[in-house]
Amino acid sequence: MSRLLQRCPFxxxxxxxxxxxxxxxxxxxxxxxxxxxPVLARGVRGGAGPQGPCPWMGTLGAAVQRAPPExxxxxxxxxxxxxxxxxxxxxxxxxxxxxxxAERLAAKRQDHSYRVFRTVTRHVDxxxxxxxDHGTDVAIWCSNDYLGLGRHPQVxxxxxxxxxxxxxxxxxxxxxxxxxxxxxALELALAKLHRTDAAxxxxxxxxxxxxxxxxxxSLLPGCEVFSDAGxxxxxxxxxxxxxxxxxIFRHNDxxxxxxxxxxxxxxxxxxxxxxxxxxxxxxxxPLGELLEVARAHGALTxxxxxxxxxxxxxxxxxxxxxxxxxxxxxxxxxxxxxxxGAVGGQSHIVPLRVGEAAAxxxxxxxxxxxxxxYIQAINYPTVPxxxxxxxxxxxxxxxxxxxxxxxxxxxxxxxxxxxxxMPPGDPTCGFxxxxxxxxxxxxxxxxxxxxxxxxxxx
Ligand SMILES: Cc1ncc(COP(=O)(O)O)c(C=O)c1O
Numbered sequence: 001m002s003r004l005l006q007r008c009p010f011x012x013x014x015x016x017x018x019x020x021x022x023x024x025x026x027x028x029x030x031x032x033x034x035x036x037x038p039v040l041a042r043g044v045r046g047g048a049g050p051q052g053p054c055p056w057m058g059t060l061g062a063a064v065q066r067a068p069p070e071x072x073x074x075x076x077x078x079x080x081x082x083x084x085x086x087x088x089x090x091x092x093x094x095x096x097x098x099x100x101x102a103e104r105l106a107a108k109r110q111d112h113s114y115r116v117f118r119t120v121t122r123h124v125d126x127x128x129x130x131x132x133d134h135g136t137d138v139a140i141w142c143s144n145d146y147l148g149l150g151r152h153p154q155v156x157x158x159x160x161x162x163x164x165x166x167x168x169x170x171x172x173x174x175x176x177x178x179x180x181x182x183x184x185a186l187e188l189a190l191a192k193l194h195r196t197d198a199a200x201x202x203x204x205x206x207x208x209x210x211x212x213x214x215x216x217x218s219l220l221p222g223c224e225v226f227s228d229a230g231x232x233x234x235x236x237x238x239x240x241x242x243x244x245x246x247x248i249f250r251h252n253d254x255x256x257x258x259x260x261x262x263x264x265x266x267x268x269x270x271x272x273x274x275x276x277x278x279x280x281x282x283x284x285x286p287l288g289e290l291l292e293v294a295r296a297h298g299a300l301t302x303x304x305x306x307x308x309x310x311x312x313x314x315x316x317x318x319x320x321x322x323x324x325x326x327x328x329x330x331x332x333x334x335x336x337x338x339x340x341g342a343v344g345g346q347s348h349i350v351p352l353r354v355g356e357a358a359a360x361x362x363x364x365x366x367x368x369x370x371x372x373x374y375i376q377a378i379n380y381p382t383v384p385x386x387x388x389x390x391x392x393x394x395x396x397x398x399x400x401x402x403x404x405x406x407x408x409x410x411x412x413x414x415x416x417x418x419x420x421x422m423p424p425g426d427p428t429c430g431f432x433x434x435x436x437x438x439x440x441x442x443x444x445x446x447x448x449x450x451x452x453x454x455x456x457x458x
Contacts, residue, residue, distance in 0.1 A: 138368060149310075194332050211238065218244065228249060262297070276305050280351055305333065306338060352410070361377045363413045373406060
């Protein structure tokens, strides 16, 4: 029986399938076994099943058990309760897909680049707290809902009203089923915010960056792209897909950009692409200098303001608005998924460099399980190997006692791991290797992080 039940008979998620031939014969056994399933027992017997870890689902089963009661019901009714389908048998000599993927996954687990998505469910009344699947509350220190707008009463009211009046979703893409007034109004508002001729809303900024850069660079004849070394994967993907020759300039380094641009023909179409606030190290680009260099060489400029929109400039238009340079940028991308708190996926981003994947994962795990603090470990491929970090983003909901608690717990974790503490002095940014400007930190940041490894470059 234990061999039969290696795969959960009710939820199609566990790794080892039950052979179809055995499944038919095992049906009475499976029905009897349902009585032992903590999720399905209620359906089978109309009562509660025995408590304890799920024998088939391992950690996933345990997570289902620990889910808040209202979600547990959803999981049970939303899961696939049909009989498991037999796997397709491949002809002898076929590529060993299962073995290949099992080996790749094992390698990722080994080097700590395997992603574990933490179940942390936010509650509207208690930001920045969220409930873990262990039933405890943790303070989220790594959210991109920078301003807490995702739970602002006015935002919730507007969303609820729109849902009640117009239903959920658009019923299809804009190509197929028309566009709504909400989209048009949003695009007008965004164009106004960034002082551009027009705006176009995509499903996420990943799609926007990829689509815009790949389209532009492949459309312009003989186009060459100049890309900041720290650019986000979405921009890199768009540039690669365009097939255009690309040149990588050092992170936030206008002099290096100038040097590279000098080697191109003046008449060649060129695009210079960069982020204004870097997504991982929080550094702010020297926008004026980058624009000046690009303009001098006849290049178009593409700035990703994803981490700046809502936070900089008098109207939240980003770094370009803060620096009075909106009229000089050719194309700007932003997102509604971060400060606006809606969809997708100081400076205000505070990266703590760990520099080693296993230690980074252990520190994150320790903070979550011991200290009630959730900070995602950022490992490869989001950052290069050796640049692993914890990325913090304080919000208006983080109180001074929470900050003190965070600093205490971080210091203990740093000590336990034997991680180096950087003396307050003249550190350099581990990402761009330029001197850090600790004077740019606010007083509490200096108190809290002055002795930790905080890359903050101008
Ligand atoms: C710099 C940067 N650009 C673009 C994106 C993609 O944004 P979205 O979440 O809207 O897809 C991200 C996401 O984290 C990002 O950090």
